[in-house]
Amino acid sequence: xxxxxxxxxEPLSRMAEWRDVTPLPQDxxxxxxxxxxxxxxxxxxMDYFRxxxxxDERSPRxxxxxxxxxxxxxxxxxxxxxxxxxxxxxxxxxxxxxxxxQRIANSNSKNYQLWHHRRWVVDRLGANARAKELNLIKxxxxxxxxxxxxxxxxxxxxxxxxxxxxxxxxxxxLLEEDIFNNSAWNQRxxxxxxxxxxxxxxxxxxxxxxxxxxxxxxxxxxECPWRYLQGLYKDDIKALVNDPExxxxxxxxxxxxxxxxxxxxxxxxxPLGPDLSMAICDILEHVDSLRASYWIWRKNxxxxxxx
Amino acid sequence: MAxxxxxxxxxxxxxxxxxxDSFESVVMDPLRMNGAYWGLTAxxxxxxxxxxxxxxVISWILKCQHESGGFSGNIGHDPHILYTLSAxxxxxxxxxxxxxxxxxxxxxxxxxxxxxxxFSGDMWGEVDTRFSYIAICCLxxxxxxxxxxxxxxxxxILSCKNLDGGFGCTPGxxxxxxxxxxxxxxxxxxxxxxxxxxxxxxxxxxxxxxxxGGLNGRPEKLPDVCYxxxxxxxxxxxxxxxxxxxxxxxxxILDCQDVENGGxxxxxxxxxxxxxxxFGVAGLSLLNYPGLKAIDPAYAxxxxxxxxxxxxx
Numbered sequence: 292x293x294x295x296x297x298x299x300x301e302p303l304s305r306m307a308e309w310r311d312v313t314p315l316p317q318d319x320x321x322x323x324x325x326x327x328x329x330x331x332x333x334x335x336x337m338d339y340f341r342x343x344x345x346x347d348e349r350s351p352r353x354x355x356x357x358x359x360x361x362x363x364x365x366x367x368x369x370x371x372x373x374x375x376x377x378x379x380x381x382x383x384x385x386x387x388x389x390x391x392x393q394r395i396a397n398s399n400s401k402n403y404q405l406w407h408h409r410r411w412v413v414d415r416l417g418a419n420a421r422a423k424e425l426n427l428i429k430x431x432x433x434x435x436x437x438x439x440x441x442x443x444x445x446x447x448x449x450x451x452x453x454x455x456x457x458x459x460x461x462x463x464x465l466l467e468e469d470i471f472n473n474s475a476w477n478q479r480x481x482x483x484x485x486x487x488x489x490x491x492x493x494x495x496x497x498x499x500x501x502x503x504x505x506x507x508x509x510x511x512x513x514e515c516p517w518r519y520l521q522g523l524y525k526d527d528i529k530a531l532v533n534d535p536e537x538x539x540x541x542x543x544x545x546x547x548x549x550x551x552x553x554x555x556x557x558x559x560x561x562p563l564g565p566d567l568s569m570a571i572c573d574i575l576e577h578v579d580s581l582r583a584s585y586w587i588w589r590k591n592x593x594x595x596x597x598x
Numbered sequence: 599m600a601x602x603x604x605x606x607x608x609x610x611x612x613x614x615x616x617x618x619d620s621f622e623s624v625v626m627d628p629l630r631m632n633g634a635y636w637g638l639t640a641x642x643x644x645x646x647x648x649x650x651x652x653x654x655v656i657s658w659i660l661k662c663q664h665e666s667g668g669f670s671g672n673i674g675h676d677p678h679i680l681y682t683l684s685a686x687x688x689x690x691x692x693x694x695x696x697x698x699x700x701x702x703x704x705x706x707x708x709x710x711x712x713x714x715x716x717f718s719g720d721m722w723g724e725v726d727t728r729f730s731y732i733a734i735c736c737l738x739x740x741x742x743x744x745x746x747x748x749x750x751x752x753x754x755i756l757s758c759k760n761l762d763g764g765f766g767c768t769p770g771x772x773x774x775x776x777x778x779x780x781x782x783x784x785x786x787x788x789x790x791x792x793x794x795x796x797x798x799x800x801x802x803x804x805x806x807x808x809x810x811g812g813l814n815g816r817p818e819k820l821p822d823v824c825y826x827x828x829x830x831x832x833x834x835x836x837x838x839x840x841x842x843x844x845x846x847x848x849x850x851i852l853d854c855q856d857v858e859n860g861g862x863x864x865x866x867x868x869x870x871x872x873x874x875x876x877f878g879v880a881g882l883s884l885l886n887y888p889g890l891k892a893i894d895p896a897y898a899x900x901x902x903x904x905x906x907x908x909x910x911x
Contacts, residue, residue, distance in 0.1 A: 317674065333624060341674060367628045369675040372722065407724045439774060443767050473817040477772035480761060485770065514805065514817045522761030581807050585841040
């Protein structure tokens with residue numbers, strides 16, 4: 292199997308197939324601002340590409356040429372555009388195109404052009420491509436579970452083509468692997484609020500609170516579940532404050548602050564009273580000194596609220 | 599603490615523009631318009647924009663304009679909204695916006711607005727809040743923001759607001775500092791910052807600062823100099839920059855310099871590039887590092903350039 296994803300790197304000028312084409316060198320104008328000397332193979336490929344692009348030749352050899360050019364510089368968006376025009380003109384097999392993209396996905400996992408091209412292909416294939424696509428994205432995420440492009444693409448696939456049924460389980464699995472994965476928490480919220488199978492945020496709230504509280508207790512220094520908790524009570528902060536499960540989590544002394552907080556706790560009357568909160572802000576002003584100004588502001592806000 | 603090696607960075611940027619052989623040059627070729635913006639804006643902030651031949655740059659930029667009014671990343675490439683903004687920004691740096699047929703550029707951009715208020719990057723239809731910012735910033739510089747449907751543009755951006763107060767690339771997309779800069783910037787330029795929950799977002803943004811003093815772009819990720827721009831400018835636009843430790847951030851950026859060869863990298867001891875060099879210098883400017891020109895956090899152009907656009911003639 293040719294791992295180079297092209298004709299094997301043979302110079303185009305020596306290939307019979309390309310004999311009729313005059314390659315076009317780059318026109319940087321009479322006084323090029325930024326003349327660039329390329330490696331020979333790259334230069335030659337792009338010279339032939341320019342000729343084909345200018346002639347607007349949408350042929351099978353043009354398709355092969357764009358693949359070669361993509362291999363040499365996958366960031367060349369003009370080549371990707373032209374490839375789409377050629378694929379359309381040839382009514383090419385888009386399943387094969389998906390396979391091609393899959394083979395180069397790992398080394399191009401953060402390439403905007405690749406992901407957009409995938410979306411274009413999948414859009415044309417429709418619901419039949421869904422399973423394959425969700426699977427491919429899983430593969431990419433198994434290497435980098437926070438790949439922003441992959442997540443964005445996954446959200447698009449779900450909304451355009453469906454496949455919501457297993458998504459909450461998938462989020463669960465990723466969070467089991469890394470409870471600190473903010474992307475997975477974001478996806479969880481996405482599924483809970485948008486999946487046609489789950490009944491919406493209010494219906495899911497109780498079970499999600501339980502899940503989130505468990506996550507907080509396991510790792511209180513994890514930013515994600517704390518923010519997620521707030522999100523579950525979006526537009527209904529009163530309910531968050533009055534939920535006893537939540538207040539018990541917030542007050543449970545976490546490892547670093549255990550002694551300080553225990554020393555400060557007077558009794559169990561009104562545990563959310565201003566004094567404890569302000570004392571915590573004082574502590575944080577020192578232990579989280581990067582954000583000292585923030586904690587000072589928080590403390591002031593509390594004293595204003597208490598009045 | 600280290601100092602900013604101004605002369606080395608200037609030499610580095612000028613060399614990148616002239617470099618013939620590097621792999622980086624080859625890869626950068628399709629997005630040379632962005633590279634020009636990063637390099638030239640950094641030079642201007644360092645007070646050395648006059649090291650460059652203006653006429654050559656302008657002439658090359660104009661060769662990148664297409665019939666549609668949009669600009670491509672380089673000669674021989676297709677137009678895209680990304681390079682259209684960079685082209686306009688570079689022309690603004692040189693006070694040469696008058697070489698443009700403004701209506702033509704504006705038409706290119708207005709045609710990219712979709713029904714729901716979002717913007718596509720080009721005729722191929724990719725949608726991303728980055729493009730919302732680009733459209734709004736570009737038309738604002740050209741003083742014709744009214745040509746798009748601003749209300750719908752704003753409402754689309756707001757539909758990308760998340761539970762943490764941040765913004766993603768599309769509705770439901772994870773909050774990411776780069777996307778947040780784009781959305782907050784766009785809201786700032788359209789007089790819509792009152793829609794931002796500044797305390798909530800300010801807190802999310804200030805939590806990006808890690809122990810080393812650097813900033814990351816999302817929870818539990820590594821710090822990167824480019825976030826010194828995106829997080830910092832966002833904090834400034836919502837008046838919450840005092841919530842981070844500015845001194846520690848300055849130190850982090852300075853530690854990312856290659857003081858031997860010039861240039862700045864994403865984090866200490868990594869390879870430098872012009873992109874991170876620009877963001878490092880721009881971040882230092884926002885932090886009032888001495889000797890640098892002031893930069894506008896929303897337009898990402900020197901303040902004197904912005905003033906010239908809006909307050910002269």
